Amino acid sequence: MLEEVVANRYVTPLREGGSLPGIVEADDLGTYVMKFTGAGQGRKTLVAEVVCGQLARRLGLRVPELVTIQLDPVIGLSEPDQEVQELLKASGGLNLGMDFLPGSLGFDPLAYAVDPKEAGRVVWFDAVINNVDRSWRNPNMLVWHGDLWIIDHGATMIWHHNWPGARASAAKPYDASDHALAPFAPDIAAAAAELAPLVTRELLEQVAADVPDEWLADEPGFTSADEVRAAYVEALLPRAATIHERITLGPRVERRPQQPPGWLAERLAPRPHAAEPHAPEKDGTT
Ligand SMILES: Nc1ncnc2c1ncn2[C@@H]1O[C@H](COP(=O)(O)OP(=O)(O)O)[C@@H](O)[C@H]1O
Ligand SMILES: [Mg+2]
Numbered sequence: 001m002l003e004e005v006v007a008n009r010y011v012t013p014l015r016e017g018g019s020l021p022g023i024v025e026a027d028d029l030g031t032y033v034m035k036f037t038g039a040g041q042g043r044k045t046l047v048a049e050v051v052c053g054q055l056a057r058r059l060g061l062r063v064p065e066l067v068t069i070q071l072d073p074v075i076g077l078s079e080p081d082q083e084v085q086e087l088l089k090a091s092g093g094l095n096l097g098m099d100f101l102p103g104s105l106g107f108d109p110l111a112y113a114v115d116p117k118e119a120g121r122v123v124w125f126d127a128v129i130n131n132v133d134r135s136w137r138n139p140n141m142l143v144w145h146g147d148l149w150i151i152d153h154g155a156t157m158i159w160h161h162n163w164p165g166a167r168a169s170a171a172k173p174y175d176a177s178d179h180a181l182a183p184f185a186p187d188i189a190a191a192a193a194e195l196a197p198l199v200t201r202e203l204l205e206q207v208a209a210d211v212p213d214e215w216l217a218d219e220p221g222f223t224s225a226d227e228v229r230a231a232y233v234e235a236l237l238p239r240a241a242t243i244h245e246r247i248t249l250g251p252r253v254e255r256r257p258q259q260p261p262g263w264l265a266e267r268l269a270p271r272p273h274a275a276e277p278h279a280p281e282k283d284g285t286t
Contacts, residue, residue: 006070032097038090043215045154046096052129052153054207062149064099071095107141120187127174127243129156139180170235177250192244199240204233
């Protein structure tokens with residue numbers, strides 16, 4: 001089970017993404033990025049955050065710690081933004097929190113190099129969970145104290161939107177050609193060799209057990225929350241074992257600048273009639 005905290009103060013919305021998460025302070029003195037049950041994307045986004053976030057953490061990938069947050073919408077009464085007000089009103093009860101990484105920067109592929117081993121682990125993991133939301137346009141990765149952290153696993157496991165077709169959907173290949181780490185020569189074979197054996201039924205059951213019952217209740221076609229948990233396990237277990245054989249990386253695109261920008265190129269270009277660069281200076285005597 002995830003640790004449960006109580007929201008004391010709504011600090012500010014985060015507008016970079018699409019779901020309007022907010023920063024909140026909680027009764028454990030922690031600061032969290034809160035994802036709301038009342039957000040338009042629905043509670044399955046939160047289920048995906050827990051299943052994928054906890055799986056990643058268990059595999060040793062860097063994901064900020066997750067908690068559940070009890071929200072009394074009364075803390076938003078003085079919030080001036082109407083969109084935020086409505087979100088808070090619609091989200092009384094249990095929500096998801098992710099430890100806020102203060103001072104972290106959004107991942108920029110031009111400013112931060114990822115080694116092929118780490119890139120391989122992230123791309124392989126995203127293939128397992130079928131993450132369609134880690135493109136170079138929207139990397140959903142942070143750099144904090146020099147390390148790469150992955151966040152935002154709401155848009156994953158498309159099969160949980162159509163359980164009758166889940167088995168077939170989870171067997172499908174993964175196209176990583178648009179992935180933010182595709183340009184870093186991800187070593188997928190090494191990642192699969194290291195991580196796939198760790199994704200056991202037992203591990204997946206532990207991960208699914210972290211999802212609160214109330215986010216799984218009344219799922220059409222299921223009679224209990226545990227049955228839904230089992231469906232996540234059944235989809236992920238075979239996929240983790242073989243997905244590395246079905247990942248497309250596309251042509252290797254080098255997105256790091258090869259040429260200096262125009263203004264700099266001009267300055268660096270040898271001037272006509274200039275002396276040999278670095279030629280030893282003459283002593284001036286004739
Ligand atoms: N744990 C965190 N620490 C610091 N900043 C975060 C954290 N989680 C999210 N953010 C910031 O908030 C933005 C939106 O969060 P994200 O999880 O991507 O939500 P969305 O579903 O709206 O895309 C991120 O792009 C990032 O800038
Ligand atoms: Mg995002």
